[in-house]
Amino acid sequence: MLLAGAALGTYLMRSTALWITDAPFEKRWLEYVPLGVLLAMSIGGVGGLALSPTLMVACAAATLVVVASTWLHLPLILRVFLGCLVFGLLR
Amino acid sequence: MRQFLRGSGRALGVGAGYLPIAASFGALAGHAGLSRLQTVAMSLFVYAGAAQFAALEGLRHQLPWLGILGVVLLINARHVPMSLSCRMLFRRFDRGAQAFLFHGLTDEAFALDNAGHPEPLPYYLGVHVCCWASWIMGTAVGLEIGTKLPARWLSFALPALFLSLLGDWILRHRSRRLIPLVLMGTALVLAAQWLLGSFGLLLAIVGVSGLGGALYARPPVVRSPA
Numbered sequence: 001m002l003l004a005g006a007a008l009g010t011y012l013m014r015s016t017a018l019w020i021t022d023a024p025f026e027k028r029w030l031e032y033v034p035l036g037v038l039l040a041m042s043i044g045g046v047g048g049l050a051l052s053p054t055l056m057v058a059c060a061a062a063t064l065v066v067v068a069s070t071w072l073h074l075p076l077i078l079r080v081f082l083g084c085l086v087f088g089l090l091r
Numbered sequence: 092m093r094q095f096l097r098g099s100g101r102a103l104g105v106g107a108g109y110l111p112i113a114a115s116f117g118a119l120a121g122h123a124g125l126s127r128l129q130t131v132a133m134s135l136f137v138y139a140g141a142a143q144f145a146a147l148e149g150l151r152h153q154l155p156w157l158g159i160l161g162v163v164l165l166i167n168a169r170h171v172p173m174s175l176s177c178r179m180l181f182r183r184f185d186r187g188a189q190a191f192l193f194h195g196l197t198d199e200a201f202a203l204d205n206a207g208h209p210e211p212l213p214y215y216l217g218v219h220v221c222c223w224a225s226w227i228m229g230t231a232v233g234l235e236i237g238t239k240l241p242a243r244w245l246s247f248a249l250p251a252l253f254l255s256l257l258g259d260w261i262l263r264h265r266s267r268r269l270i271p272l273v274l275m276g277t278a279l280v281l282a283a284q285w286l287l288g289s290f291g292l293l294l295a296i297v298g299v300s301g302l303g304g305a306l307y308a309r310p311p312v313v314r315s316p317a
Contacts, residue, residue, distance in 0.1 A: 004128060004154040006163045007136035007147060013170045015193040017178035032303025033176035034205040035276065036296035037169075038257040040184065041198050043280045044292050046252030059247075066251045080315030082105035083251030088244035 033063035049087075099156050102261065103201040103257075106225035108248030113226045116143055117233020123147040127234055138223060139197065142166045156169075169293040172300060173201045178203060195219030199228075199249065200257045200262040207263075207265025272303050 032091040066083040074082075113134060120130040120170045125147070133143055142163040149159035173196060192215055196204075200222050206214060259271065274292030276299040283298065 002146065002150075002160055002267045003136070004221065005160045005176060005216035005308060006133070006142065009160070009164045010137055010139055010170070011194055012168045013164070013167055014174050014196045016171045016174040017181070018174075018189055020175075020192060025313055027305030028307070029300045030172070030176045030178075032272070032300040033172050033296065034202070035257075035260060035272070035303060037173060038202055038253055038260055039273070040280050040295045042204070042253040042257045043221045044279065044284055047281075047284065049246060049250060051225075052267055056094055059250075062247050062251065063254060064105045070255050070262070072096065076101060076252070076255055076256065077104045079255045080107065080248055080251045083254070084107075084244050084247045086304075087247035087251075091243065 055091055058087045061090055062087035092213070094213035095217040095220075098210070098214040098219075099216075099221040099252050100217075101203060102200070102218045102221035102225075104248060104252050105203065105222050107245060108199070108252060109222065109225040110229040110232070111245045112140055112249075114236070115231025116140070116147070116232030117230040117235075119144075119233075119235070120230075123150040125150070130234060131227065131230055134227050136161070138194070138226060139163075139167050139170075140226075165290060165293075169198075169296050170196060172297055173198075175304070176300075177201065177204060180209060180261070182213075183209075188216075189296055192219055195223050197222060199252060203254060206256050235271055270308065272306055275299075275302055 035053040042043045046059050046063055064081045065078050069079040069082055117130055118136070120133070125133070133146070137143055137146075145162050145166055146159050149162060160169075167259060176192060177193075181192055184192070195218075200219050201220075203218050261269070277294075279298050279302070280292070280295040283295040285291070287294065
């Protein structure tokens with residue numbers, strides 16, 4: 001029951017755009033949902049790992065490396081790899 | 092096929108990040124009383140990391156299933172605005188394809204889908220299939236070998252992915268008028284998470300989106316790559 005309810009409920013929420021009518025939801029705020037998700041998940045993800053002074057240093061260094069490599073337009077997989085490498089070395 | 096592989100390649104970072112998390116889920120599920128079939132079925136059909144771990148915690152404490160279901164749905168409620176936001180992106184495709192894409196609309200897949208210009212359907216299928224397959228494989232690996240994956244190295248993979256995509260979003264929309272929104276959004280996310288935990292993230296997503304809609308009359312302008 002739990003599995004079926006969780007699967008169905010999650011799918012219904014994920015597919016809201018499929019079964020809801022157009023008009024009320026063509027709003028400006030939806031253009032900013034990606035920014036909201038990216039901000040929340042970035043800050044939540046880094047904050048969730050920085051649980052001790054050592055981990056905070058590792059998180060800060062890895063964050064800086066990812067930001068710098070993004071600025072340099074490195075490929076996405078390389079940015080993730082560099083972030084993991086610095087975090088793994090310093091933690 | 093080329094577009095499918097391009098999408099899959101783009102999702103490799105997510106796949107690497109999913110493996111240790113899904114493996115942890117697989118390893119812990121047995122201790123919470125789930126059979127192997129139930130564990131894999133949950134990763135196949137629910138396919139939502141935080142909600143799956145919350146369900147395990149509820150099962151471990153033998154909470155009533157209706158209460159656990161409520162928590163799962165509350166955690167996943169953030170998918171409603173994400174789905175509505177993807178409507179513009181996916182509505183070019185037939186309803187069958189949309190139905191499949193929406194099943195795979197995790198936070199990470201959503202971020203990848205919205206990280207660039209609109210792409211053809213095989214690209215999005217590549218992203219979603221790669222992410223989903225990684226999650227299922229990770230769960231199966233966790234059932235077999237427990238938590239022996241190198242989590243020390245991979246635990247920063249998903250934060251790194253989100254930071255990268257956030258950077259891409261800011262660079263693509265580079266405009267001074269967005270600075271107040273990014274600063275206020277950061278403060279809102281920090282406050283909401285500190286006060287309300289994971290439910291705060293849902294409120295923060297809706298809050299940042301609402302702020303953007305309230306502050307700016309026009310949608311964010313996408314700049315061409317330099």
